[in-house]
Amino acid sequence: MAQFALSLLTALVALTSVAQAQCGSGSPHATVTGSGTFTANRGSTRVYSGSDYRAAIQAALDSISTGQRVAVMASGSIGANTITITSGKIFEGCGTINVASRSGRGAIEVTNANDVQIPYLTMTGSPYFGLRFSGTRNLSLGKITLNLSGGLGIRFDRDRAANYNVKMDDIRVTGAGSHAVETWNIDGLTINQVIARNVGECGLLLQKTTNARVGLVDANNAGAGTGYATLRFANENGRLSNGRYDTNVYIDKVVSRGGGRGIFCVSQSGGAVINNVDLANNGNNAVLIENCYNVSIRGGTVNGGGEVRLAARSEFPNNRDIWITLRVDGTSVRESPCGENTNWSLSGNGARNIC
Template structure:
């Protein structure tokens, strides 16, 4: 049976048979065994030559390595010394992390070369740690926790990750300073892909290069309380809620948010700002096809500019701006789908300083009630009912 809590001390190699006995004694009952075969390594369907080069380099410069397979067992080494050898993938990962220098003031790296299932367990990353999965990590479910998480730490990076399964959260963060996520591939059947917690202290200096997310019933990425966020690309496919939802997040620079069949049948959007989000948010491009909404700003969010949109055939509003201020959509196209709408609810201040420049075809544009200092620059055949 797979273990349910990490063992942190370093282990010395004392032979596979002796280690197998130790692991058996430490194993907890009630958790399903690892699968008999590891899932295949996955890669983004839009991978470029540079992406392939980065993937090929996964594992370079590692201080600790996890190798092996479900059939042959797993080995964790630290600077060439064996610290674990046995049947449990999750224990090999825990031991590799636990073997890192406890007094380090700069990053050491753990590279997981093996693919397998970690069971219903969590990988907690301490400060000054780089953790990458060069194979595919398949995960179970732990309520309220991430398959991988970093809470109350600094200087953490996940350069490469391929993750499958149905966790509560794929990745979970809070109170993190200086976090870097590189090439992240999440193909999940449950939970939320990446979550920054609402009810814990916020995070700062967060950089995310590229996320491909598909299949999860929740959000691909949901942030709370980040000061200083940089995102390259978020690609969401067949996601139940939002592609990228940012809340209480300021000083953010985002490249492309690209969604297909995101939030179908819901009020969520490929890109959503909510709950006092902002200010100083810039998004280069939002592309959305089908799904729920394309762009949604709500609940007193403010201070954001979207340079360009490409929205078509959304099932709900193409764009909904509701009780927001200082919002600019600087260009792009809307074709078919739900209307472009400026709206307001009574519990928040009315829209203020909203500036929209768009080509809108085959759907309508409506502003009700009238906001304060709204400017429109519209083209296309879409009908208009604006102030």
């Protein structure tokens, strides 16, 4: 794993280099300033002045070219509308962008675009999707803070074009009614950390995502009263194009407190290594692995909460090639039905009913 740690560190150093300076520092090519009345300038040229915060932001974005940067210094509300970022543009949300729900749409969207960067963003409100992506290549998200009162934080679409080489640094989501971060159809994903607090569903949900490397997933009260989890793999996550489940999804650490499940792997997902877990008082399963292949949890602790469970639905092939090394206290461990090539290394006082 030393090679993985080194490669992840290298990737994250490259990712965060764009966000070393303060938001809006230096000489952005375009800016949005004001309060109540907003002004968008590209250099010395005014491209918008008026009361429409979203229009000011969009005008600034539309005024710049590939490789150029917009800094939104003003705070305001865009309502139930969408900001669109096209290829090669750098968007810094230095103020607070308040949003409302636009059915099926994101408050900020990047669609069929390459080399977009969002080094900074602070968002409030209740969007349908805070940020929505599809068909991206070389997308880079830096320090993203979503203090929401509903909706879903970051969404990569299920039924639209795939994404390649996505990088995220520090993603912090509170108050989402759904997932903090949900991915579909990504080949090549690097995340430093996802921190989720009081979200309705998952902290990080990976689906049909391959070649992924994640540092930390940390959630408190994610998916309370549901079967969702701090970290969930679903819908053939980790399944390579050749149909194999060679290891290609690497998670360094998962921390989960309360909420629903801690870790959940389901629906023919796999090819995953989780180095370390710290799970406590999850209301549903601490760990549930169901119809997954080549999954390894290499260490950590489970304290109280729901059981550690290996299960299977009849419509999919049974679990296969599972390795679990854990200290389990205050809850039970159960394997039913018996999987194929299940390997347990357990300590702690948790009751065991395993094959």
